[in-house]
Amino acid sequence: MILADFLLAQPWFVWLILLPLGGAASTFVLPRRVAPIGFCCALLILAGAVFSVCQLTATGSLTQAAGHWSAPLGIVLRADGLAVVMLATTAGVGFIISCYALGYFPARGHEPSRARYFWPLWLFVWAGCNALYVSADLFNLYVTLEIVTLAAVALTALEGGAPAVGAALRYLLTSLVGSLTYLAGVALLYAGWGTVDLSLLSQVLTEDPLSRTAMALMICGLLLKSALFPLHFWLPPAHGKAPAPVSAILSALVVKTAYVVLLRLWFEVFASFDRAMTAHLLGALGSAAIIWGSLMALRQERLKLLIAYSTVAQIGYLFLVFPLAGAETAATVWTAVILFMVAHACGKAAMFLVAGTIQQTAGHDRISQMAGAGGPIGVLAVVFALASVTIIGLPPSGGFFAKWLLLNAALATGQWWYCPVILTGSLLAAAYVTRVLSWAFLDVRRNVCPVSSRVMKWPPLALCLVALLLGLAAYGPVRVALTGAPVTGHVLVEQRP
Amino acid sequence: MTLLFGHLIDLLLAVSLTVLAWRLLATSDLFKATVLFIAFGLLMALAWVRLDAPDLALAEAVIGAGITGVLLLTALRHLDSGARVARMSGRSGRRSLRVLLPALGIMPALLVLLCLSSPHIRSTAGLTASVIERLDQIGTDHPVTAVLLDFRAYDTLLETAVLLLAVVAVWSLHPVRPIFSPEPISPAQRGLLRLLLPVLIMTSLYLLWRGSHAPGGAFQAGALLAAGLLLLLLSEQRLPGRWSGMFLRLLLAGGFMIFLLVAAGALVGTGTLLDYPGGGASWLLLSIEAALSLSIAALLATAVIGGRPSDRSTEFPPRRKDPAGEEG
Amino acid sequence: MNDLSVYAAAGILLFFIGLYALFFRRQLLRKILAANVMGSGVFLIFIGLVKQPGQSTDPVPQAMVLTGIIVTLCFTAAAIALAIRLKELNEEHHSATRPEDDFG
């Protein structure tokens, strides 16, 4: 039993930051043994995430001050429900992407530099994500956001073509503007209240013009970085042009980092403010994102751009949370958004990995000519179909129960007009997915294509099975997500008259 | 009297900063913009001195004006050849800038008013007091270095990760291009180099050592060392091929890895991140700073060179072929 | 009205000049310059608002601004490398297509 006690005592959420950083540095220093180091690092991180989940269920949310310096002076790291669920999702999806990348970037392939630089950059993104979910300090969040952005930009440009490099540069400049605007907000808060710690600020912050300006600046910066509707122009080219595992990383994991920061600010730091106007603005932008993103996805000719625009639409769902978070529906909405992020991460990553395999076997990803070029499409079609079940939000996937809770919150707070938006979003998603899936059933002569390696076919299948069964097994993740959450109340709200 | 004189200088500095920034972004000629930007960096260093932040003044001077300036000038050499693109849009740039002037003026004025009307401005004492009283528990006397390496050491760890990440990003894009001019350097430059290099190295060592009790520290020392390294590379000195392999990569990542190992060691030992044994003895902080400054120097220099070393045979960065064909 | 430091006001102005120039100027190098100016603006706001006349400046914001300067430098280096690479690729693309146009 000593081992179990030792394992439970270890601060796993801190190890989950140092591990990928060490991995990134060592893969940079030893380029020839990049794949083995990268893979065993992914394995260790996955194990660490599992241990941190067990630790959370055993002892509740943990906090730790870096270097034993308490809140106002030092940096506080906190592993609450939201952080641990996101750590576990990033670890799970990241591990699958790492397995896929072993096949996609063969170390001895014709372009060794792509494999050599994929692993350090990917491990830096992983470290940035883990550090961001765990941090409870505004300036520390700024630095983690920068690590994630810079590494994601370099990964996007890994493809090497002019469109990819152009998209990466536009991504970098937009994110830089977003971060500096966010930093301006942090500066105002520090000037006014002398601390950047989340929990301290939520106690001491009062609502006055300075803090409202800071809130506005920080929210605008984070909107730009999480690509909400009017500020999403940089996302589709970046996600569409990048290599498949990179697109999966960007769409499934990186997009959620800026959003989680916004979630923490909204539910903790600025909880006491009256933000009805801002909430409805975010809700309106979210709804516009859902409709516009889905319509654009319907019109795309290439598969990866279609999936990228689908990401823009699904981000819209996340922003419906703010207007729906009423007094008694806060817990409902908090659970809905976490369930949605986990389901979307798994589903979207599986979709992009399948698109990558199709592009490698068929040589292109144009939807219209995909039927003929299919090759051994059995597993690919099944994986894409299962992943799209989550994206559309059909039962028994996690997406379904997330949308159920969103609808419940919308009806409980009387804002019924969000219901048609949520439902139309699902139907439009079904439309653009059917457009892609019909090539799987088209009965046309398939020319024989090189069979993609085993490691590229089966991991996405595991990922979308997780997304599919998440709905049925939602009890565990939801309970974990609610530990230490800054919300109270029932998950399912009934207006008992 | 001196108070009035102080206010005058502040006002003058603030106005000139704004006007310089405006001119810098409005001109159509890129070279003029870059030179103005370097001047802007120096003025910013002055502003930091006025704001009683000597560390920032040093950093701004070396990094803001120095390193970024060299970076922009080398970029100009590549981007300027496409000068026609720059000129073509120059005209329209000026007109659109003037047209939207009013909109530009309203937003900052609104923000200034908002900040002024808040009672909270300057009401809090900030963390100066709590930093000063804890200085004795750690091995350094200078508050900024204390915050950088002990109170918020985790931020500094992530910051060095960002630096290493920048080099990895730059290297992942393209092999190194010959950037420095082929003309043989004039004897005056060679003499200046022989004089300047030792002074540069001495100052950066002094800055490094001084960081423990006065403004200075790893970043400023590293940046200064990088400036020296670039000066060396400007004057025909090249890093031999076999050095640009594993040795260079170890040098680049060394500082970060040592810092990471210290953090991991502290985590295993005491179970909390970056909790130095014995409250951070001065020798430990100084050794970390030394390693960091070496790595930062190498990182900044390679970021400016801007490309990954191709193979073992050629020097790094390669000598630029003279357009006329004979070896420079 | 407490005397808001002149530098904070200058910082706010720089922030908006940079933001504006970054969105409305076409050349990439100029956008990078604008981003740097914007960064300097934010740092000036940070220290400007915190500076109490007569007392020594709070070291914590100084450390944060130092980190900010280093991060902005890293982003500038990456942006310039991307810009150079983009121009090279566009030139390859143009020079590659032009001969075909002649023969096409």
Place this chain on the structure above:
Amino acid sequence: MNNALLLLAILSSSLIPGLIIFTLPEPALRLRTTCNMAGVLTKLVLVGVLFQRVYQGTLPELRVPVLPGMELLLHADSLSLLFLGLSAGLWLLTTVYAIGYLEGSPHRSRFFGFFSLCIFATTGIALAGDLVTFLIFYELLTLSTYPLVVHRGTPQALQAGRIYLAYTLAGGALLLFATVWLRSLAGPLNFASAGILFTLDASLHADLSLIFLLLIAALGVKAALVPLHSWLPTAMVAPAPVSALLHAVAVVKAGAFGIIRVIHGVYGVEFSMTLGLLPPLAFLAVFTSLYGSVQALRQNDLKRRLAFSTVSQISYIILGIALGGPAAAIGGLVHLVHQGLMKITLFFCAGNLAETLQIHKISDMAGVGRRMPWTMSAFTLSALGMIGLPPLVGFVSKWYLGFGALAVGQSWIVVFLVVSTLLNAGYFLPLIYRAWFMAPQGRRNEDWPEKNGLETDWTLLFPPLVTAALVLLLGLWAQAPFSPLYWVQLIVLREYGQ
């Protein structure tokens, strides 16, 4: 084996074979058939055990917690067993038929995989204990039937699949919205024999009526009520076993079963009466039936005519429920089973004609009785049953419908029944006449493949004969124990408590 495990076994008896079949390579014919048969037979045995337990009055239940405050509930009451028995029985016959029908065609592993998933969803719908579980399996049914509709892979099939998905997913979204709204008003929606909404106070009645409208619209898509029925005829491009499955066993019946659950289980008949919701539904059912029959008259393609006949026959079930009285309920519920038996026979025969003689149009059915006597006699028996001739099952349900309508005082329903019987005769009798009493026109005679031994493969002939025999026997011995009518009377007895 305790009750919860029994329910789980029934569910997995069609899920696990389906998943295994997906992984089987195409040429593994024998393995696939054994898998299929094993699944079917275990399911039949388990359903038999369940029948016996429910008959003794125990109520097997299975609860799966999904979210704090929400759980999936599976329970087997007498009503769910009616639908479960029908689907399990006909699944056996349809599987045998499909194995014969799809001999040598491509993608059979994919077909039988989705075929089993479809039955898994139907079983889930039958066993659903509350509206949420019903909704989950209702959507799963859509997912598993789309690949069957587009199985042939021709552009027409894909177009039909697109229309099918558009209708059913829109219906699903509507059902989701209505269920969430109802759940947020009334808490857990477990099906109770007398309904659960009558406890809510009067202020919510307006909302409840609107929710009822949404629920009926959503379920009406699959139950092919008039404005939402047009996906059914276009889905006729699917192979015959799929049409049989869609019409007689799974999709259409799921819609009707849903409406029965909503009216009996959620709202309760008395409460729906007080809200005045049932009369418009009855009127809509009558209109759908008449519209379906009229459209069937105009079709020349055999399968499209049968499709429109389904549209009209399903509304008999809804009519029976909407009238409200116990007798009418018996008529409606028993028609659920009888219509299934008759319609599946007609589709088997239509499939035989298409498969062996390549006959798709009614115009070239002349004299086919001579060439395929057994198939056509089964076809004739079911057609007469559909019209409602006395000794056959069709007559039993129409009799109870008329009797129930009179008991409730809706005498105009009898007039409607007579008119609809005439219309049924209108579009079935010409088929029978053409098949038996017209000589095959000139040239058509030779190019029919020569009959050697059985008129067609035994696997294509055996299922329609069995169902035709059932149509006759269950009509004659309607009151026999464990006949559908006996079981329905048991349901209504427990429902109305007389």
